[in-house]
Amino acid sequence: MLEIQNQRVGFLGPSGTYTEEALLKLLPVDDGDLVPYPTEADVIMAVERGEVGRGMVPIENSIEGSVNVTLDVLAFEVDLFIEREIVIPISHNLVAKPGVKLENITTITSHPQALAQCRNYITDKLPGVNIELASSTAGAVKLVSEQNGALAAIGPRLAAQMYGLNILDADIEDFEENQTRFVLVGKEPTPRTGHDKTSIICFIFEDRPGSLLQILQEFAYRHINLTKIQSRPTKKALGDYCFFIDLLGHVEDEAVASALKCLRCKIREVKILGSYPMANAMEE
Numbered sequence: 162m163l164e165i166q167n168q169r170v171g172f173l174g175p176s177g178t179y180t181e182e183a184l185l186k187l188l189p190v191d192d193g194d195l196v197p198y199p200t201e202a203d204v205i206m207a208v209e210r211g212e213v214g215r216g217m218v219p220i221e222n223s224i225e226g227s228v229n230v231t232l233d234v235l236a237f238e239v240d241l242f243i244e245r246e247i248v249i250p251i252s253h254n255l256v257a258k259p260g261v262k263l264e265n266i267t268t269i270t271s272h273p274q275a276l277a278q279c280r281n282y283i284t285d286k287l288p289g290v291n292i293e294l295a296s297s298t299a300g301a302v303k304l305v306s307e308q309n310g311a312l313a314a315i316g317p318r319l320a321a322q323m324y325g326l327n328i329l330d331a332d333i334e335d336f337e338e339n340q341t342r343f344v345l346v347g348k349e350p351t352p353r354t355g356h357d358k359t360s361i362i363c364f365i366f367e368d369r370p371g372s373l374l375q376i377l378q379e380f381a382y383r384h385i386n387l388t389k390i391q392s393r394p395t396k397k398a399l400g401d402y403c404f405f406i407d408l409l410g411h412v413e414d415e416a417v418a419s420a421l422k423c424l425r426c427k428i429r430e431v432k433i434l435g436s437y438p439m440a441n442a443m444e445e
Contacts, residue, residue, distance in 0.1 A: 170345075171196045171204045171216035177299035177320030179251055183343040184217040187247045199296045201231045202238075208346055209239040215347040222251070223340045224278045227391055232405055235346070235434055236362050237396060243360055243435030245345040252339070253279050255330040256302055256321040257313040263329050268293055270301040271315035274341075279315055282333040302326060342440065350412075351437045357411040358388065360434035363404040363424065364395065372428075373404065379423050380408060383416040411436040 170190050173180040174197020181197075184190065196213050198204045204216040220231045235241065253275055257266065269276070269283065270293040276283070283290065295301035298316035305314040306324035313329065321328055351357075365372045373390075380387055389407035410417040412433060424431050 168214040171213040221342040256326040265311040267311040281335040353411040359436040362432040364430040379420040
């Protein structure tokens with residue numbers, strides 16, 4: 162694991178979030194160096210401003226896909242690097258204050274991703290309940306602990322224990338193999354390890370037939386495996402999109418460097434979000 166000493170690390174808070182769990186699995190960080198922030202954007206901007214040395218945020222879930230706010234802030238608002246990634250299993254729980262029963266619940270609150278990952282459960286077990294969005298799962302649990310009434314949250318077991326709530330139902334995610342990928346962002350590029358992944362954003366000159374094919378061919382010619390491709394609006398005009406791409410390899414690898422060099426001759430911009438050790442390589 163990467164050692165960080167005497168350096169503050171921001172994460173999506175409050176204490177008890179899955180993000181904090183992922184961070185502590187990845188790094189040996191002292192409690193005094195952990196800094197919670199209310200949103201993913203706040204975490205990333207805190208790194209950009211230098212309030213913390215690094216920040217941990219969710220970026221992708223196996224059920225609901227990308228965390229778009231994380232992608233957009235990294236793409237359009239900061240110049241930071243992804244330094245590490247980690248993938249952890251996510252198990253959601255329905256929690257409430259002592260005395261509240263399942264049949265009493267009128268409102269559920271949680272992070273939008275967690276609510277979406279438990280959509281079928283909510284429809285089947287709690288049809289017609291009010292849904293309230295929270296900035297994080299642990300934040301939702303904390304809110305329930307502070308309020309009275311038939312309010313429940315979807316969140317981590319750790320958060321339920323921290324804030325004194327009961328677990329009414331466990332493992333309520335719609336799919337058993339629910340996993341979330343988290344990334345550690347900072348200001349320094351990560352050296353090559355030989356088991357790396359690279360994240361880039363490709364900005365094209367204009368939307369025309371073959372634009373994406375033109376990009377993909379550079380990697381296909383060099384037998385570079387792509388693990389993710391996603392289009393996102395550039396925020397400039399309707400129909401103006403950029404492409405987020407994850408690929409195997411490091412920017413210092415000859416094949417990857419060659420592909421990126423050729424891409425820069427074909428499209429408007431290639432932004433490097435970082436080259437970093439693959440999650441499975443870190444676990445090994």
